Amino acid sequence: MEQLKHLKTEIKQVWHWDSGGRPRRRPEELAVEEPLEIQVDTRPVSVTMRTPGHDAELAAGFLLSEGLIKTQADLRQIKPHPRNRSGNTLNVFLAPEVTVDFARLTRHVFASSSCGLCGKASIAAVHQHFPAVRGKFSVAARTLLALPERMRLGQEAFDRTGGLHAAALFTADGELVVLREDVGRHNAVDKVLGFGLLIGRLPFDRHVLMVSGRASFEILQKALAARVAVVCAVSAPSSLAVEFARRSGQTLVGFLRGQRMNVYSGKSRVRF
Numbered sequence: 001m002e003q004l005k006h007l008k009t010e011i012k013q014v015w016h017w018d019s020g021g022r023p024r025r026r027p028e029e030l031a032v033e034e035p036l037e038i039q040v041d042t043r044p045v046s047v048t049m050r051t052p053g054h055d056a057e058l059a060a061g062f063l064l065s066e067g068l069i070k071t072q073a074d075l076r077q078i079k080p081h082p083r084n085r086s087g088n089t090l091n092v093f094l095a096p097e098v099t100v101d102f103a104r105l106t107r108h109v110f111a112s113s114s115c116g117l118c119g120k121a122s123i124a125a126v127h128q129h130f131p132a133v134r135g136k137f138s139v140a141a142r143t144l145l146a147l148p149e150r151m152r153l154g155q156e157a158f159d160r161t162g163g164l165h166a167a168a169l170f171t172a173d174g175e176l177v178v179l180r181e182d183v184g185r186h187n188a189v190d191k192v193l194g195f196g197l198l199i200g201r202l203p204f205d206r207h208v209l210m211v212s213g214r215a216s217f218e219i220l221q222k223a224l225a226a227r228v229a230v231v232c233a234v235s236a237p238s239s240l241a242v243e244f245a246r247r248s249g250q251t252l253v254g255f256l257r258g259q260r261m262n263v264y265s266g267k268s269r270v271r272f
Helices: 055-065 107-111 119-127 141-153 157-160 184-196 217-225 239-246
Strands: 009-017 024-031 034-040 042-051 073-081 088-095 165-171 177-184 205-213 228-235 249-258 260-265
Touching: 034 055, 042 055, 055 073, 055 088, 055 107, 055 119, 055 184, 088 260, 119 239, 141 165, 141 177, 141 205, 141 249, 141 260, 157 165, 157 177, 157 184, 177 184, 184 205, 217 228, 217 239, 239 249, 239 260
Parallel strands: 034 088, 205 228, 228 249
Antiparallel strands: 009 024, 034 042, 073 088, 165 177, 165 205, 249 260
16 A cells, blocks of 8 residues: 655744744644554454554554464455545455454553453463564674664654654664554554555564663563564663563563663574
């Protein structure tokens, strides 16, 4: 399907003030935030607030991380809803042989801190769909140290708006494969995973996922769905993200900035 090549932004007039001067009006470019409803075979399954752009990747990545689809062959078509002129509803049509168990949808359960599930129950539920990763893939520590700056250089929309999260996928040698931005950090990850699924590049089992901000339980879950073994974040992980990574066989690196990092899980994959 056709989709915006660049993220949607708007120009707003704001009052800007520098200390010692006078307030003045000037135009500012802002990232757009709009709802996206994802439908599967015309049945609504999710509404998420996102920055319009790469919506097909977002939908594909979401369905992958929810366990409803596994490969590019599971998708027949992704197209805008014919009666939604704003482009904020996508219909995802699956291949005839794909059986959808809508009860497997977990996004809203895992995203809510008041869902009533303890951490171990949440992890066990995810592992019913996505087993732990294996393999001896590794990456040099100095390669990891270079990733935040490489990701930052690719954040074109952030440079213009200052209000977007980013997720980027790199090879073991630090080569950028894909970078996506969004007002939601989980959406940015879904777009990266959806990119891989739509072009038939999965699994990403020999790649590194880098995210701006912190590493949450849900980001580790999404990475596991695409078989990503190494996840890095500029900021801290949550305690549940660390537990999930350890039980999923994933390498989790946090506070990756400057010349330092913390390795919370899977140290054997990092060559110091």
